[in-house]
Amino acid sequence: MVRLLLLLIFLATPAAAQDSLRIVLPEGARPVVGEMIRIKIRGEYTGFVALEEMKFPDSPAYDWMQLLPDDWRQERVNGLSRQIFEREIAVFPRQPGNLVIGPVTHHLTKADGAKRSEVAVAAPSVAIPITPYPAPGLPLAARNLKVTDELSGDPARIRDNETIQRRITITAENTMAHFLPPRPDLREKWLISFTSPEIRETRLTEKGPLAYVQWEWSLRPITGEQGTLPPMRFAWFDLAKRELRGAITPPIVFGYGHVGANVGGAAKLPGSWLGIAAVLIGLVFAVVLALRGQGFAGPDWRRWLPNPHGAALRRAAAGTDLMALRRAAQDYAGHARRVGRTVDPVALQRLDRAIFSTEGGDLDRRLFLRDMMRG
Incomplete structure (x- = not known):
């Protein structure tokens, strides 16, 4: 009977307090290469910790940095008072596969009055699967x-x-x-x-x-x-x-x-040439009007004049709004077709792909402007 009573007392007595340290990973994480993994190192210690030192291990498999200062506090664990230590670390995996973190050892100096003792508490290593980065090149x-x-x-x-x-x-x-x-x-x-x-x-x-x-x-x-x-x-x-x-x-x-000073590096025309050019333009208009008066339905004379939407097209090409560029290009193309001039349809298709295609793509605006205005 006495032995049975002693056994019951032993079973009812709490186990001797133990120090513990562990690495806590985020739940449900499926990180890719380069993604920040926020881990926590948690220690639960008995007694009074006077001094401590813990170095997080370096590895060719990851980069890391500490996010916050260490947190020390008192907390009750399973009804018993414990000194809690927590450190938050950000880990950035460099390659896909099974990433192993740890082990980590915390070196403690405990004080009990004038008595001091050295204790080393180890956290076993943990592993987390890393998914390849979903694109070629450097991960970001x-x-x-x-x-x-x-x-x-x-x-x-x-x-x-x-x-x-x-x-x-x-x-x-x-x-x-x-x-x-x-x-x-x-x-x-x-x-x-x-x-x-x-x-x-x-x-x-x-x-x-x-x-x-x-x-x-x-x-x-x-x-x-x-x-x-x-x-x-x-x-x-x-x-x-x-x-x-x-x-x-x-x-x-x-x-x-x-623009005027840049076209081929040409200088201004002398006054005599400007006069001759004006006379020639007048003669052309006179011939066209005479033919139309005789019932000759030749091409629209406006096709030889500059497109009135050209300036707006240049301004839109110099900006950043692709939809504004599309509106200016439609106005330019509409006028050109009405007077019998041709417009490169491939240029307009490239613009629409840059705006509406799910694949995106960059638009070379200088090439687009050249193709639109060469017709």
Whole structure:
């Protein structure tokens, strides 16, 4: 009977308190390469911890950074008081497959009055499957990626020997700066560009890491001809929608402010030639009117005049609104057809694909304008 009573007392007594440490992964996560995985390292300790040291292990399989200062607090666990330790870490996998994190060891110095003891508490490693990044090239998985493209002046009205500054800034939440794309190369035969030092950094905010990069160029045309810097496309994986997206900068058109001075580099015609040209134009109109008076239904004489919608088409091509460009192109094409001139239908089809196609695509506005106006 005494032995049975002792056994019952032993079973009813709580087990000796033990220190524990574990790595906690987010539930239901299916991260892709480059996606931030927010993990927590949690320790539950007895006694009083006077000193501590824990180093998160480096690995060629991931990048990492600590998100918040360590959190120490008292908490009751299973009815017993424990000293709780928590550290939040962001891990960014570099490759697909089974990502192993840990083990992690926390070295503690406990104090019990004047007595001190050294304790090492280990958290076993954990694993999480990583999905391949859903596109070729460098992975960029983020939230709220934003691209701004700023100019110090209007490149369409740039003057000779004038320089314009261009600044592109990209910010992206929940990623690191080295995942952002490299600086684009702005090289054109008609342009000199000077680059300023790149600013690239990872900023820690209340919402997590914020990746930041800024590029700046000084741009100066050198040939006196019109030119266009093509759009830049930055692809990224949207962590909120779990899909690939693209950010596109508008094309930058140089030189529409002084078109007259740029056409073939030709100088102004002398006054005598202008007089001869006026006489010839008058004769042409006289012949056309005479033929029409005799009942000859020749082609519409307006086909030899400039298209009145040409200026609006050039302005729209210099802007960033593709729908405005489409309206101007329709007005231009409608007038051209009414007076018997031809318009390249392929150019209009390329414009519609750029606007309405699900595949998207960049529109070379300089080539589009040339094809529209050559008929």
